[in-house]
Amino acid sequence: MQALWKREGISNNTLMVVHCDGPLDHARIGRALDRFLDFCPWPSARLRRRLPWGPLHWAAGARAALAAPPVRHKRLSSPGALHAELEAELNAAIDPRREPPLRFAILDGAAEAAGLQSALVVTWFHPLMDPRGGQNLLAHLAHLDESDGRAPWGGAPSVFVTGPDPRPLKERGRLGRSSQRYMRTLVPEAPVSPGTGLTSPGRVRFEQASFVGDDHGLGGVRSTREICWRLALVGSTMADLWRRRGLPDLPFLVPVSIDLRPKGEPGATFGNVLAFHFARFKPSETADVDRLTRALRQQMTDALRDGQIDANAVAMEFLKYRPLALMLRDLPGTATRETFSFNCADLADFPPALEKLFGRRVTNAYHAPSVLPRPGVGVFFNRCGIKNNLVVSWIEGAMETQEVARIIEAIREGMGWRAAH
Amino acid sequence: MSTGNLSRLDPEEVARAVTDFINTTIMARTRPVRPDDDLELAGLDSMALLKVLLFIEAHYGFWMPDEDLVTDNIRTARAFAAYICRRSA
Numbered sequence: 001m002q003a004l005w006k007r008e009g010i011s012n013n014t015l016m017v018v019h020c021d022g023p024l025d026h027a028r029i030g031r032a033l034d035r036f037l038d039f040c041p042w043p044s045a046r047l048r049r050r051l052p053w054g055p056l057h058w059a060a061g062a063r064a065a066l067a068a069p070p071v072r073h074k075r076l077s078s079p080g081a082l083h084a085e086l087e088a089e090l091n092a093a094i095d096p097r098r099e100p101p102l103r104f105a106i107l108d109g110a111a112e113a114a115g116l117q118s119a120l121v122v123t124w125f126h127p128l129m130d131p132r133g134g135q136n137l138l139a140h141l142a143h144l145d146e147s148d149g150r151a152p153w154g155g156a157p158s159v160f161v162t163g164p165d166p167r168p169l170k171e172r173g174r175l176g177r178s179s180q181r182y183m184r185t186l187v188p189e190a191p192v193s194p195g196t197g198l199t200s201p202g203r204v205r206f207e208q209a210s211f212v213g214d215d216h217g218l219g220g221v222r223s224t225r226e227i228c229w230r231l232a233l234v235g236s237t238m239a240d241l242w243r244r245r246g247l248p249d250l251p252f253l254v255p256v257s258i259d260l261r262p263k264g265e266p267g268a269t270f271g272n273v274l275a276f277h278f279a280r281f282k283p284s285e286t287a288d289v290d291r292l293t294r295a296l297r298q299q300m301t302d303a304l305r306d307g308q309i310d311a312n313a314v315a316m317e318f319l320k321y322r323p324l325a326l327m328l329r330d331l332p333g334t335a336t337r338e339t340f341s342f343n344c345a346d347l348a349d350f351p352p353a354l355e356k357l358f359g360r361r362v363t364n365a366y367h368a369p370s371v372l373p374r375p376g377v378g379v380f381f382n383r384c385g386i387k388n389n390l391v392v393s394w395i396e397g398a399m400e401t402q403e404v405a406r407i408i409e410a411i412r413e414g415m416g417w418r419a420a421h
Numbered sequence: 422m423s424t425g426n427l428s429r430l431d432p433e434e435v436a437r438a439v440t441d442f443i444n445t446t447i448m449a450r451t452r453p454v455r456p457d458d459d460l461e462l463a464g465l466d467s468m469a470l471l472k473v474l475l476f477i478e479a480h481y482g483f484w485m486p487d488e489d490l491v492t493d494n495i496r497t498a499r500a501f502a503a504y505i506c507r508r509s510a
Contacts, residue, residue: 217461217492218470227467263464264452294487301471309468348466
């Protein structure tokens, strides 16, 4: 983890919040989790080193020694109480060396006026799995719940982790080194971020808003579903923040995650199944979002054409469980403890297959990941049915709530969305 | 593929080539697409779209410019094929 915060116990938690139309039965979830452990131990694993200087790895004992992750149940009185509870979950850092890397909470009675009866909250240590992995885990648990007493997955258990890269170690090492060399050339100077200057990490906060409105698909100039367009729009809101704060016009450096799973089926649940592209653009280049979109698309095309995305994927796998720490070592500005300018990701659609969960209908679902003190802010998109969710996570001290509200409103306006009721 | 015979491209053959590329490099083996399947509904994202564009560049010798990335040209493998054949005529 980022060296500056090594002993600060900062949260690497990420949340998946699933709203359902009625109270959830925590015993059903507990049973499904317990049954899942018959097939896959990783929800109860611990992060270990074989030797003090060795790489970290997930370790799990025999089935008899595995205890299911906790499922907490709480009745809440108001929507405000729900949000406070979610932020507390985000900040109660999971230590995967000493406890299970994920936990569940059922928060009942929240937002009853709006018709919401229950929220299922899955909190996990971020490196355990990515958001799609979290959704896959939930789908597996729902499947086990529905197939109670019968052989699940048609008798052929699903694949929970990706297989090893079949390429020889020498080739993977070469690709990993080429990725590291490339990263050193990304930007001429260390990026600045809203978290620049933070010397101690503050609490993680987040704001979530749901909107409706048509997205334009992957084609066309204003292809609002395209990650480059969304990044350009978020970049323009960040440029506004930069102007208000008088931050320098240095290039933004933004990691763009790329899901490596084959399309059309859920794919792996646990482990890293992402590669990263690194987008670079100046705040002063954000005025024309369509033009910036084209430039970002060209950058991504060049990275793909040059094999840099494949090399990054290999480096991430090759460096096994230390990708962030080692990535930071190679990024410009590591000496000043800067990472990226901000985070931005589109976590795509909540699987339609999860329309029903443990006997309840899902009314909305979104992810709220914690962000590192630097950059100190992240913007995350996802969709659930007709709802477009927008989550801004930030670190107290790096951002003000009015600044977050301004970002959300600017993105809503840029996307042409209206508030969902 | 040589770019010398582009004017004689067969739309069916091109649709098959685009479909094969998508199925071998983007889709899960158990979820192949057919030439008329909606690619976005099948799960193709921004990065997958770029991979298809690079395939077209490598095999048919031209880059699809941004202004041509409209739904009518990229919705299905067959739509890509029709565009490639028009461009090559």
